[in-house]
Amino acid sequence: MKRVYVNEEWCLGCRLCEYNCAFANSGLSDMVLALKDKPVFPRIHVEGDEKITYAVSCRHCEDPVCVKSCIAGALSKENGVIKADPDRCVGCLTCVLVCPYGALAPGENGVMLKCELCLENSCGEPACVKGCPNRAIVYEERGETA
Amino acid sequence: MSRYVIIGNGTASVGAIEGIRSVDKTGSITVISEEDRPAYCRPLISYYLEGKTKLENIGMRGADYYSDSAAELLCGRKAVGIDADRRTVALDDGEVLPYDRLCVCTGSSPFVPPFEGLGTVEKQFTFMTLDSALGIEKSIDAASRVLIVGAGLIGLKCAEGLTGRVASVTVCDLADRVLSSILDADCAALMQRHLEEHGMEFLLGDSAVRFDGNTAYMRSGRTVGFDVLILAVGVRANTSLISGIGGEVNRGIVVDERMATSVDGIFAAGDCAEGFDASSGGKRVLAILPNAYMQGHAAGVNMAGGSEVFDKGIPMNSIGFFGLHAMSAGVYEGEMYEERTDTSIKRLFTKDGLLKGFILIGRSERAGIYTSMIREKIPLSSVDFELLKRSATTAAFPPESRRKMFGGAV
DSSP states (O other): OEEEEEOTTTOOOOOHHHHHHHHHTTOOSOHHHHHTTSOOOOSSEEEEOSSOEEEEOOOOOSSOHHHHHOTTSOEEEETTEEEEOTTTOOOOOHHHHHOTTOOOEEOTTSSEEOOOTTTTSSSSSOHHHHTOTTOOEEEEEOOOOO | OOEEEEEOOSHHHHHHHHHHHTTOSSSEEEEEESSSSSOBOTTHHHHHHHTSSOGGGOBSSOTTHHHHTTEEEEETOOEEEEETTTTEEEETTSOEEEOSEEEEOOOEEEOOOOOBTGGGOSSEEOOSSHHHHHHHHHHOOTTOEEEEEOOSHHHHHHHHHHBTTBSEEEEEESSSSTTTTTOOHHHHHHHHHHHHHTTOEEEETBOEEEEETTEEEETTSOEEEOSEEEEOSOEEEOOHHHHTTTOOBSSSEEOOTTOBOSSTTEEEOGGGEEEEOTTTSSEEOOOOHHHHHHHHHHHHHHHTTOOOOOOOOOOEEEEEETTEEEEEEEOOOSEEEEEEOSSOEEEEEEETTEEEEEEEESOOTTHHHHHHHHHTTOOGGGSOHHHHHHSOOGGGSOHHHHHHHHSSOO
16 A cells, blocks of 8 residues: 655655644644644654654554554554544553554644544645655555565 | 354453454354443543543444454353363353354453451442443542542542542552552652642552441551442452363463463463563563453464464553553663653663663653564664663664665555
8 A cells, every 4th residue: 555655865854744744634724824823733753863854654554553552442444544533532642652663642632643644634645745845755655564 | 164252352352353353254253241242442431430431432343343243242141161171161041152262351350358347338349340430420429539449550540530520539559659560669659749739639558457338447547438439459360260170370371472271272362361571571461451452363363273473562551640641661670761850750771781661751752662672672782772762763773774664564
């Protein structure tokens, strides 16, 4: 399946992906209204240091330890995409405790926000990829391990 | 066609169903459930009391789960005996179920010490099932004084769920600190202060020795008046079905890394099982939900003739109270690295060139990176530990590791 991949040699560390992600998932049509003067809770996070930067989002693992560990049945895998159900999540952060990629973080109200590849929001395709100025983040099919 | 029987209907049982069905789509699966309802998310019972989840959201899987999985659920029935030679399970109503492969997912039961005068307490509960949560809910009102015996994970989550719904919540424990199974003294003190700020009262290093109606007489000589008593002293693995047929039982039903018990054809998983602890190297009951699912899944795959090893279980917990999260994993042995503020603590424990354990309070960001270091035994020499100890980040890993993690399907 197609996943989001980042090329750390090309990542500028500009964090536009974080803003585009938060906007795409805000449900609002105006980026200023969605983001200005508000805490931003993106589902992709730029990590790194002064030498190297890269953006981390859910890997949509073939064998997702977060789904197996969720105490609330809030995480599920549908057509390869790991989804979080905000109505079921109780914000226990067990998924944060088990994700080896550090890809999950809670949102403003404490329930989990995670990358669902923008397939069902206003963007329709990963907003982080679409808005990356250096094409450091791509959305493509790569070799499956299974 | 293989006949699979699963005794118990919690997380491990669901893992076993899904493990079996990942290999064998046609064999018959029968699930014996003492509780009169489909599998639900047991840890959510405190969130239900707290009003953070609704009954309709508490089921572990969807409404058609058992029919979709071609599994027959026998609700409100209890397995009373196993005949390992004939490969049958006897139920409390006299029915005898034949099996080819059996999985024991019987979980654990609250341990209730023989307190003097306990029988005189009218409103008393344990806190392990949805029925117990519903019973507590019926028995409380805004004027209720609640006494909880046990300041562990179960007692404190119950206390949090009740705070705000009752007049007072007092928690006593013989241990001198809260959450003594997962937190050391300093971390427990930080959490206790936070809980007290939210209205909980504690009597630590003290416990009830006798009850008389609505009064608890404490070891210290104090008396505590209460309207509702909740006993959360501890739990015991339900092992009697296996010990009853001479199977190897320690604190839990002893299983190998394939979840097989010492009895041919019988597997065990979840809170009733004693499996391998990758952080200590020994065998231990790891009574946590992720472990139950993964053990159950491995058991199911192996029952169905597939091959799945589960040898990466470690003790770990993520638990929040009133917005402050405590995470812990592994064992607290070796050299300690610490960062502290007034409202947070990070403690990492390293030994023999490995991360062995951690406690993080108010510092949960990307904690899974630390957890996987313990689980996968990643040598500290292979990462930039100076960076990693300050911040849980994959930036501390060498580029080739990151390429593997982020460069392809995983």
